[in-house]
Amino acid sequence: MNFFLEKLNLKSFDRSYSSDVFFKRPEKYKEIEKFSAESQNLITMGSNYSYVPLSFHKESIVLDLKKFNRILNFDKQKKEITVEAGIKIFEFLNFILDYNLWIPQLPGYPYISLGGAVATNAHGKSCGTHGTIRNSVKKILLYHKVHGWLNLSNDENKEIFDLTIGGLGLTGTIVSITFSLEEFNFTSFTTVKKKVFLIQDVIKNFTNETTDKNIFIYSWNAMDDLKNFGKGYIFKNIPINNLKKISKIKSLKKNDYRFPICFWNKFTIKIFNKIYLKFLDVEKKEKNDSFVDAIFPFIGKENYFKLFGSKGFIESQLLVPNNIVESFLEEVKNLCKIHEPLITLFSLKKLSGEQKLLRFEGNGICVTFDFVNNKKNHLFLVKIDELCVKYNVLPSIIKDSRLGQSIFEKCYSEVEIFRKKLISFDKKRIYQSELSKRLKI
Numbered sequence: 001m002n003f004f005l006e007k008l009n010l011k012s013f014d015r016s017y018s019s020d021v022f023f024k025r026p027e028k029y030k031e032i033e034k035f036s037a038e039s040q041n042l043i044t045m046g047s048n049y050s051y052v053p054l055s056f057h058k059e060s061i062v063l064d065l066k067k068f069n070r071i072l073n074f075d076k077q078k079k080e081i082t083v084e085a086g087i088k089i090f091e092f093l094n095f096i097l098d099y100n101l102w103i104p105q106l107p108g109y110p111y112i113s114l115g116g117a118v119a120t121n122a123h124g125k126s127c128g129t130h131g132t133i134r135n136s137v138k139k140i141l142l143y144h145k146v147h148g149w150l151n152l153s154n155d156e157n158k159e160i161f162d163l164t165i166g167g168l169g170l171t172g173t174i175v176s177i178t179f180s181l182e183e184f185n186f187t188s189f190t191t192v193k194k195k196v197f198l199i200q201d202v203i204k205n206f207t208n209e210t211t212d213k214n215i216f217i218y219s220w221n222a223m224d225d226l227k228n229f230g231k232g233y234i235f236k237n238i239p240i241n242n243l244k245k246i247s248k249i250k251s252l253k254k255n256d257y258r259f260p261i262c263f264w265n266k267f268t269i270k271i272f273n274k275i276y277l278k279f280l281d282v283e284k285k286e287k288n289d290s291f292v293d294a295i296f297p298f299i300g301k302e303n304y305f306k307l308f309g310s311k312g313f314i315e316s317q318l319l320v321p322n323n324i325v326e327s328f329l330e331e332v333k334n335l336c337k338i339h340e341p342l343i344t345l346f347s348l349k350k351l352s353g354e355q356k357l358l359r360f361e362g363n364g365i366c367v368t369f370d371f372v373n374n375k376k377n378h379l380f381l382v383k384i385d386e387l388c389v390k391y392n393v394l395p396s397i398i399k400d401s402r403l404g405q406s407i408f409e410k411c412y413s414e415v416e417i418f419r420k421k422l423i424s425f426d427k428k429r430i431y432q433s434e435l436s437k438r439l440k441i
């Protein structure tokens with residue numbers, strides 16, 4: 001191995017996987033070509049904020065695109081912007097919100113890169129109406145070790161364009177992206193909440209809700225009380241204009257410190273849920289939230305992840321078709337009675353779009369669970385995997401590090417299409433991550 005390479009030990013955000021990895025940090029376009037030519041296997045990294053090891057692997061040289069964070073072109077009239085793929089969401093928003101423009105499909109943490117968001121086809125809180133980031137991508141400039149520089153869009157290299165959005169970095173390095181922008185004439189949000197006593201109430205509310213595309217609806221539910229399974233709150237973020245400018249979002253110093261042990265157990269989860277429910281009960285029904293608080297719910301709450309300790313956590317995010325969501329969750333409840341899993345987060349939101357290739361996209365309810373990473377929960381999740389197959393539910397491969405090839409292939413109907421198209425584009429399968437190896441993509 002070339003000794004000019006920097007070596008680091010990297011961990012996935014959920015702490016399920018770590019590995020020593022060799023790095024290259026290109027600063028110029030020529031360096032992307034040079035570093036790609038020098039290495040046999042590659043993978044591009046954005047901010048490495050993925051829950052699962054998506055942007056590294058012990059046998060791949062990591063191209064870290066951090067330095068590619070410039071705004072290359074902005075056309076206010078056409079509502080279009082071209083940015084380098086390493087730019088972080090907060091840097092992008094700090095520029096574009098001044099023009100009352102944005103893209104609505106931004107994932108919930110501002111330190112994620114736009115290259116990473118496009119490569120995972122990320123979604124935001126309004127995914128029930130705005131779908132995934134795919135809907136805002138107009139063009140991509142890709143660099144591939146064998147094919148060189150490629151312009152991708154619906155008019156040029158369409159097949160590779162489709163493979164690249166949500167293609168998990170396996171088609172090459174996204175160097176720049178052109179986005180279509182949408183108007184955003186608001187400055188903050190009014191958050192209205194409503195108590196629910198059972199998970200069925202959430203589903204009913206979601207179904208009856210008239211969809212204003214600018215209102216974000218989601219729920220927080222407790223799971224420790226099986227008699228009142230899903231007791232919790234539904235939140236609605238309604239955008240408002242209070243004439244105050246949106247404050248600039250500050251950069252963050254990454255802090256990898258974790259609690260040495262896991263704080264979450266049966267009792268702490270019960271106590272936390274009780275206190276949080278009580279807090280929501282006494283808090284005003286309506287409150288004002290800043291832009292940052294509404295769009296990026298995890299800002300300032302990073303300790304929640306750290307409290308899982310060095311073994312980390314498992315997140316299972318599932319896209320459940322609307323017509324079976326009640327039966328599916330009833331079965332989940334029955335499994336909870338038997339297995340008593342330790343679940344720290346249970347939340348629902350709507351998702352819309354079309355499921356294709358490897359993308360976590362489609363029409364239905366997006367159900368998110370966070371689990372303590374222990375043996376008991378792994379066994380419970382095997383049962384959830386079986387339910388996914390039974391009910392045609394789509395598990396997110398970018399959230400759950402534990403998912404294996406067999407469940408992946410049973411749930412994603414276009415796996416083979418993706419594999420065939422990718423191998424015909426890249427016979428040597430140059431771009432590889434831990435996930436691509438595990439799922440044999």
Ligand SMILES: Cc1cc2nc3c(=O)[nH]c(=O)nc-3n(C[C@H](O)[C@H](O)[C@H](O)COP(=O)(O)OP(=O)(O)OC[C@H]3O[C@@H](n4cnc5c(N)ncnc54)[C@H](O)[C@@H]3O)c2cc1C
Pocket residue numbers: 013043044045046047048049050051054055065085086106107108109111112113114115116117119120121122123124125167168169170172173174175298398433
């Ligand atoms: C706190 C938190 C909240 C989140 N909220 C949401 C959410 O609301 N919705 C959602 O959809 N996701 C969410 N995510 C997941 C996150 O959006 C994705 O994992 C995203 O890919 C992370 O981007 P990154 O810049 O960290 O990329 P990385 O983790 O570094 O990479 C992710 C993938 O993108 C590829 N990639 C990155 N940059 C490039 C590039 N320039 N060219 C080619 N491929 C590239 C990598 O190879 C890898 O496959 C959240 C994550 C966290 C930690």
